Amino acid sequence: MTAVVIVAVLLLLWLVTGVRVVQQYERGVVFRLGRVSGRVREPGVTLLLPVLDRMRKVNVQVVTMPVPAQEGITKDNVSVSVDAVLYFRVIDPVKATVDVQNYAFAMLQVAQTSLRSIIGKSELDDLLSGRENLHQGLEVMLESPATGWGVHIDRVEIKDVSLPDSMKRSMARQAEADRERRARIITADGEFQAAAKLAEAAAKMSDTPAAMQLRLLQTVVEVAAEKNSTLVLPFPVELLRFFDASTVRIAAEGSGDAGDAAVEAPAQGAAVPAQTPADGS
Template sequence: MSPLLITLALLAFLVLTVVGAGVQLVQQYQRGVVLRFGRLLPTVREPGLRIIVPFVDRMTKVPVQTVVMDVPSQGAITRDNVTLAVDAVVYFRVSDPAKAVVNVDNYLGAVSQVAQTSLRSVIGRVDLDTMLSDREQVNDELRAVIDTPTEAWGVSVDRVEIKDIALPEGMRRSMSRQAEAERDRRARVIAAEGEAQASARLADAAREMGETPGALQLRLLQTVADVASDKNSTLVMPFPIEMLRFFDNASGTTAEDADADRASTPPEVNGSGPAPAITTGPEADRR
């Protein structure tokens, strides 16, 4: 091989090496941050084929996709002194690639540590009832606490969700008994309200039947028909309501006549008058 060919081959290799070092491909979900001699260039490289100065510029590709990060279970004590173990998930993305490269060494690890400490801090400021019943408020507060320090790192926290709350065994039994007692109370209240409504309906029905004499008789005949429809050996003989009214009126008349007879009889005859006076002494001898 001649020296000319060797020289040309070396030149071609050097050209390819320089061109390869000066051409960078930035994906659609990435942004390129360029440092020239260690100094940040103000322009962030957009997706596409980008050219930099070989061996002078250094490009760092930062993904701008939404990152889903699991927060490990954190043990903390609530405001009402209940020990909980809570885990969560954080949704965030890089909003400023330059800050994510320059202001923090590892933004993923930094966000994870801030999320863990913030979760314990937020749990300590709320009580157990708020953690169980109003998770939306706790999530919003937790997102605001995490987003405050990460803003300087060029990271924007979209949302934070609490996944699971682990309660102590004794607290679970207490809550189970409380829920059972609450269900019993509601059942008793509903039963009492039903009894009150049924009593009111029965009173209205009795009032209506009292105002209509034939209604009670019709109800009696309907009851007899219902009993007779069953296959049984019981014989029901309805007693007429008019006979009951007759005896009732007759007993009332007899009582009034007896009162009138006692009022018309003299006291001496019926023995209800004043007792005769008993006289002693000389006046009794003259008699």
């Protein structure tokens, strides 16, 4: 009886040593005598056969992996340095354990080669402004090997694009020139619209002289409100027009009087010779 109790206790201790706990973010792959045994162990308490079974836990959380900066030459012959970040997670623990020795290191190497490849296939403008398409291209390039290793690519993003100093200066000059061009266009457009409005206002004021007088008075009031020591009053344009018209009228009258005098003078000269024969007779 004592032997039976001892055997039972030893058996119980042997079984207790095979108890394992799998966390919520883990999955367990059990190897029995070197071969994958049964299904993947889910989170919770699981029982292994001591000595015979060995369990390897696989983390199924999303892994954030920075990809070191990769240098390359773009399609338009610009030397750049690009770094990225990769987000992935294990969806098949058996493949991630059996088919690849270190899936994280393998994903890093594939990400680096894919990043260098995408640099050579892209132009500088694509790297700077068209990153969404590049992200999709990188995901496609990484998805094929990742699937064979039981890994799913959540997303991959380009973090930074480093340019040579000479290229930065060239781009700064180009951006400054573009801003100046837009500013000049806006200024010219504003001046054109203002000139059109001024021409329209001048046309309306020329049709209504009273409006011109009101505008003149308004200008005088605005100038006087500034409290300057010297006040300059504009000369009325209508007065100039009056003087001009008077000058023309006087000139016309003067030319008319001169013409009448010229006509009367020849008439008197012709009458004198006509009276001479009468006196002599």
